[in-house]
Amino acid sequence: xxxxxxxxxxxxxxxxxxxxxxxxxxxxxxxxxxxxxxxxxxxxxxxxxxxxxxxxxxxxxxxxxxxxxxxxxxxxxxxxxxxxxxxxxxxxxxxxxxxxxxxxxxxxxxxxxxxxxxxxxxxxxxxxxxxxxxxxxxxxxxxxxxxxxxxxxxxxxxxxxxxxxxxx
Numbered sequence: 001x002x003x004x005x006x007x008x009x010x011x012x013x014x015x016x017x018x019x020x021x022x023x024x025x026x027x028x029x030x031x032x033x034x035x036x037x038x039x040x041x042x043x044x045x046x047x048x049x050x051x052x053x054x055x056x057x058x059x060x061x062x063x064x065x066x067x068x069x070x071x072x073x074x075x076x077x078x079x080x081x082x083x084x085x086x087x088x089x090x091x092x093x094x095x096x097x098x099x100x101x102x103x104x105x106x107x108x109x110x111x112x113x114x115x116x117x118x119x120x121x122x123x124x125x126x127x128x129x130x131x132x133x134x135x136x137x138x139x140x141x142x143x144x145x146x147x148x149x150x151x152x153x154x155x156x157x158x159x160x161x162x163x164x165x166x167x168x
Contacts, residue, residue: 001159003055003088012057012073020071023060027069029140030131038064040125044118050080053088082119086110089159094123096131098160 011019031037038045041064051060052074059078061070072078084091086109093099094110101123104110112119134156138149 001087001089001161003053005055008056016071016073019058020069023069023071025140026137027062030133030136031067033136033139034129034131037129037131038067038125041121044115044121047081047115047118048079049118049122050078050083051091052083052085053091054085055087080114082112082114082116082122084110084112084119089156092133092156093160095126096133097126097129 041047044064046065049062049064051062053060057074059072059074059076061072061078061080062068063070070078084094086094086104090099090104090109094101094104101110105112134149134152137152138145141148
């Protein structure tokens with residue numbers, strides 16, 4: 001399922017610092033709930049991983065050794081050792097371990113370039129981490145926790161329903 005274009009379009013003009021600030025807060029929250037997330041990367045911990053959602057004008061670069069994430073516009077070259085491209089919701093399901101990365105790669109739903117060993121190490125590191133984005137993001141939302149969790153869960157269900165789910 002593709003991220004809705006009316007929601008993606010404004011991301012092309014929203015100040016990158018604002019987007020990056022929100023992404024860093026979510027990333028920090030995720031790492032607080034899953035502190036061992038990158039422990040299994042081994043020699044690949046120092047690599048830079050770029051995630052390029054095909055349906056957003058953004059690139060997310062994760063640096064496990066620094067526990068850091070940065071966001072750039074697609075037109076800016078993001079230096080990375082390994083790059084994975086695909087629809088945003090598909091990338092998020094990979095983070096949660098909800099789909100078979102190999103099948104997606106061979107069906108060409110995902111494109112992986114660069115250091116394949118590093119990307120495989122990341123996939124293996126994510127296995128068993130039990131990331132649940134609605135639960136994990138909701139946990140950091142304080143009194144808005146139930147609302148954030150329910151909303152994120154509804155979005156995930158709709159995204160996982162497939163291409164036939166209408167957004168409007």
